[in-house]
Amino acid sequence: TKPPKMIYRLVVLAALCVGASSYSAPSRRAFLAAAGGSVAAAGIASVANAQLPSTGVRAPSFSLPNSRGEGITSLDSLTKTGKWTVLYFYPGAFTTGCTLEARRFQADFEKYQKLNAQIVGVSVDPVEKNASFCNSERLDFYMLSDKGGDLSKAYGSALSIPGFGTFSNRQTYLIDPKGNLRWVFTDVESHIERHSEEVLEKLQQLSA
Secondary structure, eight states: OOOOHHHHHHHHHIIIIIOOTTSOHHHHHHHHHHTTSSTGGGTOOOOTTOOOOOTTSBOOOOEEEBTTSSOEEEHHHHHTTTOEEEEEEOSOTTSHHHHHHHHHHHHTHHHHHHTTEEEEEEESSOHHHHHHHHHHHTOSSEEEEOTTSHHHHHTTOEEEETTTEEEEOSEEEEEOTTSBEEEEEOOOGGGGGGHHHHHHHHHHHHHO
16 A cells, blocks of 8 residues: 655655755655556656757746845846856755766866856755855856746756745756757766766767
8 A cells, every 4th residue: 555645745845945865866766666667656747848948049038146145037037148058957965966966067067168168056945045055066167046946847857846935956958158059968866977978979069
């Protein structure tokens, strides 16, 4: 007999928000399999069929507070730098997977600079938590606080847990210097450790 759905919801919430080191990405997949093989069975709204924005056209606009305490960051302010933007969405600061992902981006930071690219993270975490995370990991890039998940929804990256609100699913978007969305990585969770490498490879292809 399977435990009540509320138990599943609490476990998933703990994985996303608390980030216990013992609850890794593989165990999350095993949990979902035990819940019936689908996110819906775990009481989560599936993001597999979420409406992704179209590539080759202007990326969805946004204006959100950043973790550097410098006020608001918008799509326009990012494109004014004349750089490519690696806009990556993640479930929650200080969780195991999100920490690994951020560290891999940081390790490759100079490579992104050589490709004229800037890295910007997005989560529903408050500004203060994102700032603490960036300081703790000594990141040379910053995060945006998508309170309420409106930007995550606009980018097809919203993960809704009934009773607990909306989180950002782990997805990455490449935006060119003109503000056009050029590429979307949706299957990031299964290979977080090498994700930065594939982003760099795609950037090289697109900017060639």
